[in-house]
Amino acid sequence: MKKISTFILLAIFIGGTLLFNSCDKSDDPGMLDPTPSEIIESNIKAALDSIIANTHVPGLVAGIWAPNEAIDFVYAAGYSDLETNAPISEDMVFRIASNTKTFSITILLQLVDEGLITLDDKLSKYLPDFPRADEVTIEMLANMRSGIFNYVASMKFWMRVLDNPTYFWTVNEIIDFVLIEHHDELYYFDPGSDFHYSNTNTIILENVIEQVTGKSLESLVNLRIIEPLNLEKTTYIIGGTEIPGFHSKAYYFGDYDEDFPELSEYMDYSFARAAGGMISDIFDLKTYVQALTGDCFLSTALQTKRMDTHAVSSSSELTYGMGMMEFKGFYGHNGGAPGYTSLMMHSPERDCTIVVWYNGNLAEANATQLLYLIPKLIYDDI
Numbered sequence: 001m002k003k004i005s006t007f008i009l010l011a012i013f014i015g016g017t018l019l020f021n022s023c024d025k026s027d028d029p030g031m032l033d034p035t036p037s038e039i040i041e042s043n044i045k046a047a048l049d050s051i052i053a054n055t056h057v058p059g060l061v062a063g064i065w066a067p068n069e070a071i072d073f074v075y076a077a078g079y080s081d082l083e084t085n086a087p088i089s090e091d092m093v094f095r096i097a098s099n100t101k102t103f104s105i106t107i108l109l110q111l112v113d114e115g116l117i118t119l120d121d122k123l124s125k126y127l128p129d130f131p132r133a134d135e136v137t138i139e140m141l142a143n144m145r146s147g148i149f150n151y152v153a154s155m156k157f158w159m160r161v162l163d164n165p166t167y168f169w170t171v172n173e174i175i176d177f178v179l180i181e182h183h184d185e186l187y188y189f190d191p192g193s194d195f196h197y198s199n200t201n202t203i204i205l206e207n208v209i210e211q212v213t214g215k216s217l218e219s220l221v222n223l224r225i226i227e228p229l230n231l232e233k234t235t236y237i238i239g240g241t242e243i244p245g246f247h248s249k250a251y252y253f254g255d256y257d258e259d260f261p262e263l264s265e266y267m268d269y270s271f272a273r274a275a276g277g278m279i280s281d282i283f284d285l286k287t288y289v290q291a292l293t294g295d296c297f298l299s300t301a302l303q304t305k306r307m308d309t310h311a312v313s314s315s316s317e318l319t320y321g322m323g324m325m326e327f328k329g330f331y332g333h334n335g336g337a338p339g340y341t342s343l344m345m346h347s348p349e350r351d352c353t354i355v356v357w358y359n360g361n362l363a364e365a366n367a368t369q370l371l372y373l374i375p376k377l378i379y380d381d382i
Helices: 006-022 036-054 097-113 138-142 155-163 171-181 199-213 217-229 282-292 300-306 367-372 374-378
Strands: 059-066 071-081 251-254 325-327 330-337 340-347 352-358 360-362
Touching (some): 036 059, 036 071, 059 282, 097 199, 097 217, 097 282, 097 300, 097 340, 138 199, 155 171, 199 217, 217 282, 282 340, 282 352, 330 367, 352 367, 367 374
Parallel strands (some): 340 360
Antiparallel strands (some): 059 071, 059 352, 330 340
């Protein structure tokens, strides 16, 4: 498991202190004992407050829903704007980053169900000039086992983005960037032999989906996911700098640097596309991740295959399937973009949903760390 950072351990301690004090009835004999759900929610709130108090995360929003445990917890803490100290709000939309991959891969798998693509199709069928394309299958692209270089791991790529942040990237330009600038390191390993998370996989699949259907991925996501689920605050962003809707400012991209520019609408998000271009809010993502992990989108057989996840490394308890990660029976994804990190997970067995986002992207603290804490605060057997 990933190392749990100091602020999370502090949060547990603070939560325990709050719980102890809330159970001390010596000054008020008539005080009722807190319910189990109140105890859990108090501990979760303490953990979230500790993140704001002990890290440089400007603000966060969290929703945790576990009806079997009587938990219906929505909480916002910190600031949406560091200049004005305006509070962050649960009603704000945010850049969901790599949570977008779950939408993109869902469309891909629907095309598999419809017989338009097979998981065994070779990449050479769609991009015949891509090196070693006859060794890479559609399934390898979907489950991060292709070995293809991750373009957002390239310092050259980020230098281009930051040098010209409003530049509009096409899908083919992103693929060409990888082929030209990283030709000598195009594969981390032989296709199918290991796992390596790569945004390039999903960008390639955007190309494949649009070749097969003759339609934009944006239109397919709208038609097949957003509209049926009535996700009113969810938008697939092709490009542009704007975040449509009520949103926070966004800060940092790695290390804390108070002089780094505010990032919410700083760059054109065509660089993310199928791999990370969407926006949403916690309530839409609650609806969506519950549908994603249920029987809403795919045939039973393909959904079962999608959720048959594999290890990402020998040292991690996280596993990964086709556009979906898993931890202790919770399925969903996480996301990290300049200025934002997020997490959306649902356990079908426990009927528990967790959606969290920060308006900061910092090495010291990211929303995914809460995946290792929040379920443990709710359930004794995790």
